[in-house]
Amino acid sequence: MESDNEVRSNGQRPVERRFEQIIGKSPALESAFADVEQVAPTDSTVLILGETGTGKELIARAIHNISPRCGRPFVKLNCxxxxxxxxxxxxxxxxxxxxxxxxxxxxxxxxxxxxxxLFLDEIGDIPLALQPKLLRVLQEQEFERLGSCRTHRVDVRLVAATHRNLIEMVKRAEFRSDLYYRLNVFPVTLPALRERKEDIPLLVAHFVKVFGQRMGKRILNVPQSTMDALTEYSWPGNIRELQNLVERAVIRSNDGLLPNPLPQSANYQHNQFTQGVFADSQREVILKMLDTCGWILGGSRGAASRLGLKRTTLIAKMKKLGISRPLSESDRPQLTEQQESD
Known part of the structure; x- marks a missing residue:
């Protein structure tokens, strides 16, 4: 096993050390890691996309920690x-x-x-009135404090994050298009927990260890029935929800066994309704990724790779969920004058 001080021959730390605070080895997560590895050495603005509770701040810290700015300030603000x-x-x-x-x-x-x-979380919540000033500092690296005419220059690398669909907000005039394009230099999309279920046992083991040590409890076994329930649940609150429920289970544990922390209503919902709910959420995630990738399916930058799927699997899912590429204006059938008058 490599020590914390061991580095590769090129002077860089191994990938597993770079992301040691982020638990998981699923293809969808590895795809996000690969994006971070590419963009971190640059000074480019990064926009982290993903649902609430997917670990966007951890990714922002990883970008900083493996960048040339490591050791300098990492400042965060939840807008x-x-x-x-x-x-x-x-x-x-x-x-x-x-x-x-x-x-x-x-x-x-x-x-x-x-x-x-500077990590700005929930960038989609910045008011319209303030967006021009943010755009200016991103473009010019200068600003004035409130109540001052003196211009301050700074050297700041911006990492922003949001769970909102900024493209839809731009269409509704709720977010400036020029600011969106300035933020969206290099998007990194984090998968929801339901898209990386193979990581759930690793996350459960990690949180059991953390909370067991914190509470002075020794958890000897996670029953297969408990792990099955946790793996099959749809996790609308993502990793944050899993963390909280594992903490609850550790509190309630007896005789070294981890009980199933999911409420009966959640288990019932899973058994009765999850397939429909999951299909709806899966459709939304796939559409969002297709928009992000410009409807490119294959290749390292395509939607299939970013979702951790084979191209053929993604195409099959799209057919099943009724997803098709919207027609551009040039693709739309043109009406004749007679048809238009009718």
Missing amino acids: AAIPFDLLESELFGHEKGAFTGAIAQKIGRFDMANTGT
Whole structure:
């Protein structure tokens, strides 16, 4: 086994050490790792896409940790957690007296992240009124604090994340198209937990160990019936939901056995309704990935590879779920003048 200090002959740490905080070996997750390996050495903006609870912050940290900026600041901000009237100050800072309650100068997150990486989670929640200022700092690497005319220059690598469909938000005029294209330089899509079920036993073992040590409980065995229930569940809350339920199971464990933490309603829902729900969610995920890949199916950058599927398997799923590529204007049949008048 390689030590923490061991590196490859080219000076880079092995892949498994780079992503040691991210549990899983599924093809869908490995595809995301490959994207991170490609983009991390650059200074390009990265947009991490994925459902809530899929581990977007861990991927952002991995990008920073294997980049040339490792060892410099890694600053994060959840844009959805900050009230609108405070978000501009959080991002860019303010001068004393800039507004009521500004009793001292405040340094913003862009200043804090200078020479390092700024991770903006839930970027889709940034208000329209603030988006031009964010676009400017991404393009020019400069901004003014609230209450100041002095321009500050920074050297910041931006990593953003969202669970929202920004393309649909642009269509509804809820998100600026120029900001979207500036953010979407290099998208990294994280699979939902239901798309990487082979990783669930690894995640369960990891969380059992963590919570067992924290609570002073020794879990000797995870019954096959419990593992089967966890593996078959659809996990709408993804890894975060799994983590919380394993913690609950460890609390309730007796005699070294891990009980099934899923509520009876969830088990019933799985037995009765999961197939339909899963099909709907699977259709949404595939459509989102096809849009991201420009409806390219095969190849290393195609939707099949990113979803961890064979091209033929993806085509079969698309047929089963009724997914077909939308017609472009040039593909649409043209009506004659007589047909139009009719």
